[in-house]
Amino acid sequence: MAHPAQLGFQDAASPVMEELLHFHDHALMIVFLISTLVLYIIVAMVTTKLTNMFILDSQEIEIIWTILPAIILILIALPSLRILYLMDEINNPHLTVKAIGHQWYWSYEYTDYQEIAFDSYMVPTQDLSPGQFRLLEVDHRMVLPTEAPIRVLVTAEDVLHSWAVPALGVKMDAVPGRLNQTAFIASRPGVFYGQCSEICGANHSFMPIVVEAVPLKHFQDWSTLMLEDASL
Amino acid sequence: MQRKDLLCPTSGNKSRANHIAAFGHQRAKQRDRISFRYPNLHSSIMADAIESKIKNYRTAPFDSRFPNTNQTRNCFQNYLDFHRCNKALSEKDQDTSPCDWYQRVYKSICPSVWVNNWDEGIEGGSFAGRV
Numbered sequence: 001m002a003h004p005a006q007l008g009f010q011d012a013a014s015p016v017m018e019e020l021l022h023f024h025d026h027a028l029m030i031v032f033l034i035s036t037l038v039l040y041i042i043v044a045m046v047t048t049k050l051t052n053m054f055i056l057d058s059q060e061i062e063i064i065w066t067i068l069p070a071i072i073l074i075l076i077a078l079p080s081l082r083i084l085y086l087m088d089e090i091n092n093p094h095l096t097v098k099a100i101g102h103q104w105y106w107s108y109e110y111t112d113y114q115e116i117a118f119d120s121y122m123v124p125t126q127d128l129s130p131g132q133f134r135l136l137e138v139d140h141r142m143v144l145p146t147e148a149p150i151r152v153l154v155t156a157e158d159v160l161h162s163w164a165v166p167a168l169g170v171k172m173d174a175v176p177g178r179l180n181q182t183a184f185i186a187s188r189p190g191v192f193y194g195q196c197s198e199i200c201g202a203n204h205s206f207m208p209i210v211v212e213a214v215p216l217k218h219f220q221d222w223s224t225l226m227l228e229d230a231s232l
Numbered sequence: 233m234q235r236k237d238l239l240c241p242t243s244g245n246k247s248r249a250n251h252i253a254a255f256g257h258q259r260a261k262q263r264d265r266i267s268f269r270y271p272n273l274h275s276s277i278m279a280d281a282i283e284s285k286i287k288n289y290r291t292a293p294f295d296s297r298f299p300n301t302n303q304t305r306n307c308f309q310n311y312l313d314f315h316r317c318n319k320a321l322s323e324k325d326q327d328t329s330p331c332d333w334y335q336r337v338y339k340s341i342c343p344s345v346w347v348n349n350w351d352e353g354i355e356g357g358s359f360a361g362r363v
Binding site: 090091092093094095096098100109111112115117151153155157172177178179180181182 | 289290291292293294299301302303304306307339340341342343344345
């Protein structure tokens with residue numbers, strides 16, 4: 001999850017997010033190199049006592065500073081497109097979960113076999129236990145099995161919302177009347193936090209998303225428990 | 233995770249066409265010939281294939297008719313197909329178990345609120361789709 005004074009991304013919890021993180025490192029390194037070069041040249045130009053009154057055109061340097069940026073742009077574009085197509089690959093999911101946005105909470109439905117459905121409200125600040133995170137904890141987390149392709153179908157019941165979990169590299173708009181599909185694999189067990197990412201009214205900042213990724217056996221135990229609770 | 237050819241990311245998708253849809257399209261003419269002589273043979277072939285698919289059902293598989301982010305039509309189409317399949321088979325007094333596939337798929341992907349609204353619409357005669 002996010003921590004105070006954080007500069008970079010959260011630790012990746014899915015293969016796609018790992019790719020995005022590495023691409024960001026690559027692109028940012030290029031940006032830093034170019035910025036350093038330009039800053040150095042500016043400082044050198046400004047601080048010299050020498051004057052040159054006879055600078056005329058130069059074919060060689062013009063060619064270099066056209067070709068070199070083109071090459072740099074290609075070096076950025078190729079990994080970017082690779083990841084773009086990677087995100088669009090067909091996967092056959094093991095599980096489908098529906099995330100439905102309401103004002104101002106999320107509800108989750110697991111209906112592949114029996115029907116498990118529950119609402120997920122933020123825990124108010126005054127009800128937090130020590131160690132819990134303000135404005136991020138919820139009463140019922142979305143539990144998923146690790147290392148399984150998951151399909152999440154996102155929609156909304158009233159206004160626009162957006163279901164986002166940065167650690168998994170996922171963000172998908174929740175549009176009323178439309179069913180948007182996103183997919184990911186949770187590579188490691190853990191608890192991953194996200195927040196509603198589309199302005200949706202007074203409590204837009206207070207409808208977080210919590211994904212708890214657990215090994216398959218624990219997921220099966222949890223779903224059995226949820227079905228028993230529902231039947232009570 | 234398998235990495236496909238970057239230059240042709242969508243090639244090969246067609247080979248993963250939804251089994252039921254492809255099966256139906258390919259066998260349309262054969263079905264007409266077979267069902268003329270053996271009215272129940274085709275339906276029992278389909279029923280066995282679908283029964284094994286339902287037994288191994290995990291979740292709604294990739295459907296190449298709906299390859300993109302927007303799955304609204306996927307949900308609605310399976311809902312319609314289930315009701316049309318039920319109606320068509322019960323009119324001929326045949327076993328409606330092949331229709332269970334469509335029901336599993338739409339139950340997997342359609343939000344329950346939508347399904348409840350549509351069910352009420354069908355009961356009340358106000359359902360917008362053509363069944």
